[in-house]
Amino acid sequence: MSLHNFINTGRTIIAIGRNYSEHAKELGNAVPTSPFFFLKPTSSYITNGQSIEIPENAEVHHELEMAVIIGKEGRDIAAKNADEYIGGYALALDMTARNFQQVAKNKGMPWTASKGYDTFTPIGDFIPKEDIPDYNNIDLSLEIGGVVKQKGNTKDMIFDIPALIENVSSIMRLQPGDVILTGTPSGVGPVKAGETITCELSVNGRVLSHLQFPAVDRVKSAKH
Numbered sequence: 001m002s003l004h005n006f007i008n009t010g011r012t013i014i015a016i017g018r019n020y021s022e023h024a025k026e027l028g029n030a031v032p033t034s035p036f037f038f039l040k041p042t043s044s045y046i047t048n049g050q051s052i053e054i055p056e057n058a059e060v061h062h063e064l065e066m067a068v069i070i071g072k073e074g075r076d077i078a079a080k081n082a083d084e085y086i087g088g089y090a091l092a093l094d095m096t097a098r099n100f101q102q103v104a105k106n107k108g109m110p111w112t113a114s115k116g117y118d119t120f121t122p123i124g125d126f127i128p129k130e131d132i133p134d135y136n137n138i139d140l141s142l143e144i145g146g147v148v149k150q151k152g153n154t155k156d157m158i159f160d161i162p163a164l165i166e167n168v169s170s171i172m173r174l175q176p177g178d179v180i181l182t183g184t185p186s187g188v189g190p191v192k193a194g195e196t197i198t199c200e201l202s203v204n205g206r207v208l209s210h211l212q213f214p215a216v217d218r219v220k221s222a223k224h
Contacts, residue, residue: 003087003177004126006069007047010177013040013121014168015094019157019183035159035167038112040094044121048211053119053218054193058097060215062191063184064142064150064199067092067123068161070178077169082162085174089127089135091201091209094181095120117218123179124201124209132203135161142199144191152185193217
């Protein structure tokens, strides 16, 4: 199976929470002592140039992420063997209806809905594993209207990629094309209809992914 088509073949999006300490702090959350994650529907994928939809009454925030694309099936994967299961990478966003998420958190309820709207996982093309020799030194940046909002490097992740693969695979089987979103650096904030998000992933100054996503108001489809 070609991993270049992971958007259509992958079955699961696993999103790691609070994996950059400064991001955890900016939202008033405790810095985790072990990884935790939530799931997003694959129906939320969009690709470069497609529009992010802003639901009615939602304050939608951008969260810039590096995505790991799983290359082969496995469970109970030891961190020391995790590299064997990495197929490649991608640049991604985890869009969040922050006000809806906060209401759910205050009630002690799951916040899947705030992360799972259509268009809420913008993602770039597959980046072959060989193009990134060191996944602990990847630069990520995001701009809106020419203003830098997020800038980070994967070296600042609390739990590195092998630790994440070990943790997730101890709970659920990973399959080819599955995506692990590895967390977001600080600087998350709102995006409004009419604005455009521009983001980049680069290694040693070489840009491997450059994406643009305009934001538009969500229009409800006719009920069937």
